[in-house]
Amino acid sequence: MLTTNPERIGAMVACAERLGVPRGAGMFRLALQAVAFLNEKKIIAKVDYLKNTFRWSDAQVRVAVCGAPFVLRKSKESLKRRSEFLFSEVGLEPVYIAHRPVFLYYSxxxxxxxxxxxxxxxxxxxxxxxxxxxxxxxxxxxxxxxxxxxxxxxxxxxxxxxxxxxxxxxxxxxxxxxx
Incomplete structure (x- = not known):
């Protein structure tokens, strides 16, 4: 972050806030890291993918990203396998997963x-x-x-x-x- 262009840092901060992670949140630093190497187009695509894959609303995506910002860095295949297992094998509901996004971190x-x-x-x-x-x-x-x-x-x-x-x-x- 110290060597990053100040304008880029400002863009990262704005992006993290748009995703629903407020500056004072404990996850804000992780949100900055999650968006650091993603452009706006990739972030929008990942948010859309999360909405479709996990059947989440915009609000549920915000909750999940706020609780686990690195979900933005997970591969589509990894997210798809998790969603299929959590829905079909475990029987979890989309809102339950959104409020417990740690499921998307564990192996x-x-x-x-x-x-x-x-x-x-x-x-x-x-x-x-x-x-x-x-x-x-x-x-x-x-x-x-x-x-x-x-x-x-x-x-x-x-x-x-x-x-x-x-x-x-x-x-x-x-x-x-x-x-």
């Missing part, structure tokens, strides 16, 4: 899918002792997730830890059975 193969499979397995086999939201399962640190969602079920689901590790490597374990 689909290495974190989101494996944790989804564990939750489905535990819920369908009535093993969970409390109702876990998908958001909670995805956003908790790895050690916490394993401690709360894997370890308590060592006896009732002895292959769960192995299956989760395999899913994190991108392999769909045979022991995850959905009824």
């Amino acid at each position: 689909l193969e290495g974190r989101i899918k494996p944790r989804c499979y564990v939750l489905k397995f535990l819920k369908e086999n009535r093993l969970l002792d409390r109702d876990w939201s998908f958001y909670t399962a995805v956003t908790r640190p790895e050690k916490y997730f394993i401690k709360k969602c894997i370890c308590p079920y060592k006896e009732s689901a002895p292959h769960l830890a192995e299956d989760y590790a395999a899913a994190c490597r991108g392999e769909m374990p045979s022991n995850f059975r959905f009824t």
Whole structure:
């Protein structure tokens, strides 16, 4: 930023504000980084793509970008795969995702899918002792997730830890059975 043309910085600030990220917001710096190497045409195209892919309104795009500005830097293919999985497999609504755009940051193969499979397995086999939201399962640190969602079920689901590790490597374990 120090070597950037002051006029370019002004344009970046204006762009971030138009996207709904106010100057005083904690995400403002990240919004500046997200738009730093994108021209206006690319930003408009990405916003349109987000609206179409996630079935978001203008207001929902603003909420999502304000909460996770780097969504503007994600590839179209990455966003498409996430939207398809979150809608079809998890059953999330567009507004839910817009208000929790962190789903778009985490690895689909290495974190989101494996944790989804564990939750489905535990819920369908009535093993969970409390109702876990998908958001909670995805956003908790790895050690916490394993401690709360894997370890308590060592006896009732002895292959769960192995299956989760395999899913994190991108392999769909045979022991995850959905009824």
